[in-house]
Amino acid sequence: MxxxxxNLKANKKKDELIKxxxxxxxxxxxxxxxxxxCPSTPFLFLFxxxxxxxxxxxxxxxxxxxxxxxxxxxQLSSLNVRYALIxxxxxxxxxxxxxxTIIEKIKRAYHSHIRPIYFIGxxxxxxxxxxxxxxxxxxxxxxxxxxxxxxxxxxxxxYEPVWAIGTGEVPNYDEMSETIMFIKKIVNAYYGLSLPxxxxxxxxxxxxxxxxxxxxIDGLILGESSKNVQIIQDIYNIYQKNI
Numbered sequence: 001m002x003x004x005x006x007n008l009k010a011n012k013k014k015d016e017l018i019k020x021x022x023x024x025x026x027x028x029x030x031x032x033x034x035x036x037x038c039p040s041t042p043f044l045f046l047f048x049x050x051x052x053x054x055x056x057x058x059x060x061x062x063x064x065x066x067x068x069x070x071x072x073x074x075q076l077s078s079l080n081v082r083y084a085l086i087x088x089x090x091x092x093x094x095x096x097x098x099x100x101t102i103i104e105k106i107k108r109a110y111h112s113h114i115r116p117i118y119f120i121g122x123x124x125x126x127x128x129x130x131x132x133x134x135x136x137x138x139x140x141x142x143x144x145x146x147x148x149x150x151x152x153x154x155x156x157x158x159y160e161p162v163w164a165i166g167t168g169e170v171p172n173y174d175e176m177s178e179t180i181m182f183i184k185k186i187v188n189a190y191y192g193l194s195l196p197x198x199x200x201x202x203x204x205x206x207x208x209x210x211x212x213x214x215x216x217i218d219g220l221i222l223g224e225s226s227k228n229v230q231i232i233q234d235i236y237n238i239y240q241k242n243i
């Protein structure tokens with residue numbers, strides 16, 4: 001199974017999303033690619049169709065209670081959310097999320113039968129200092145060590161280098177392949193797991209042909225490209241052809 005995840009981020013208003021969802025519901029897809037859409041939380045209720053799975057862009061580290069403004073895993077699950085993006089670099093940078101918070105969010109997701117999609121990736125400075133592998137290994141270890149053994153196999157990892165987000169840049173393809181293989185090797189050697197590892201960071205219709213040919217990648221995250229359903233369809237078609 002491969003994954004294609006559409007992260008709409010803080011884009012589109014209600015009327016735009018009603019049209020978007022209608023177009024997404026009629027997208028031509030097959031059984032070998034799981035299509036997941038992650039709209040902004042206020043509009044999750046608009047996305048209730050069997051043609052895709054529903055994901056949340058985030059969730060609260062708290063359970064139900066007096067936490068004004070929070071969206072708990074239980075609440076999201078009641079809206080048929082089956083996946084949640086956790087640890088995205090934009091949450092780390094703009095909201096100063098640290099590993100302790102991310103760990104709690106992953107635990108809450110599991111408790112409510114939501115599959116966590118955990119993001120890892122290096123900054124430009126770390127890349128330039130040849131610290132990519134060290135950074136990734138640390139990010140993996142901090143999280144997996146805190147997850148109960150029987151739940152670890154449900155996690156999805158995303159390699160999304162921070163310096164590639166929204167820049168139009170992607171890593172050298174050979175380098176990307178080697179990095180994905182390194183992640184899988186670490187996860188298998190240390191924890192005996194075989195987890196899906198996806199790639200995110202400026203994925204678009206011009207580089208999908210090459211990205212989809214990298215067999216080590218188990219799926220892709222669309223950011224800017226996810227705003228246009230026709231682009232999603234084009235990317236989906238190419239992806240399906242190459243897997």
